[in-house]
Amino acid sequence: MATNKMHVRKNDMVMITTGKDRGKTGKVQRVFPEKGRLIVENLNVVKRHTRPRAGQGEGGIVEKEAAIQAANVMLVCPGCAKPSRTGKRLLDDGSKARFCKKCNEIVDK
Incomplete structure (x- = not known):
């Protein structure tokens, strides 16, 4: 399977162009080129309800960043x-x- 080329890379500063976080900027934490998605630090945060497990400890509501489509972000030029x-x-x-x-x-x- 061929990997898709992405216009952004890990540690790039990007601005979100659509959705609830439109206009906010953040640093790219992780890139998934095969899915065309990426995770931006402290943006697109979702709440996940987790069950208590033996190895993980107690359950509850955990907030974490969700992946966003790469087409919905623009690179912020450092210059x-x-x-x-x-x-x-x-x-x-x-x-x-x-x-x-x-x-x-x-x-x-």
């Missing part, structure tokens, strides 16, 4: 600090890097 689309560019040393389409600055370090 211009605005959410923007990205493109790929071939650098002089032969490697590829993402760049901001607003300020034309390289996003990858």
Whole structure:
């Protein structure tokens, strides 16, 4: 099975463009390219009711981050600090890097 390419990576700052958390920014914790989803730190929080188990201790209501569609987030450019689309560019040393389409600055370090 081929892996899908994602426009965001782990530790990128992103802004959510749709849903209840629209306009909020956060850091990407985890990426699931095969599903096209990602988890953003402290955003899209859901409540999960858990049962008491022998190994886990007592049950109750646990809050955790849920995955969000990658199409519903935009990368926040570190150069211009605005959410923007990205493109790929071939650098002089032969490697590829993402760049901001607003300020034309390289996003990858």
